[in-house]
Amino acid sequence: MAQLRSHISISLDGFTAGPSPSLDDPLGAGGEQLHEWALANAAWRAQHGREGGEVNASTAVLERATENVGAYVMGRNMFGGGSGPWAEGAERWDGWWGEEPPFHVPVFVLTHHAREPLELRGGTTFHFVTDGLEAALARAFEAADGKDVSVAGGAAAIRQCLAAGVLDELHLHVVPVLLGGGTRLLDGLASGPFGLEPVEAIHAPGVTHLTYRKA
8 A cells, every 4th residue: 555654864953954044055054964874875876866875774775765656745945946936937946956856756846836847857747736735645646656655855744744644654864963953843743642653773874764654
């Protein structure tokens, strides 16, 4: 049965991005530290069309993260381009990933502002969904055609899924840094159990991978 899962890097003090994010520094002050473990890894580099990189315990984690994924859902902030209506012409925002993003399947972007689908090379088409999480998930599972759907981030999109109780797997990649401020993953959620239970912990250079599944 197709599942909804998500991967996100997080600091020891619970932040998925640092303070003062901007178009020039989307992860905020110090936020890049959360992804150094992945950027240096051979699996991440291969997924982004690059050669080389380290092979360690994180390699299999990164490979499994994209296995059997037929579609992605992401928030407006992860797609980028700032808030408000979409810019046009030379100012149009087409994502952080260039002409060939690493997704290679349909991606459904949560936004309050309508926009025509954006088809890029390599099989990635961004669809902009203005009628909420439930609609985005329904369209993503239909597009995935029996495969899993991954919530690519950011924190707000994952938090919506946790609040709705629809996430089957949550993978936290805990990096031993303190950001001291920024975007917290779990802020604003009601206290009490989420219906997730821990099932795996993998220790790797610079990161600990924690997996939680729906009980």
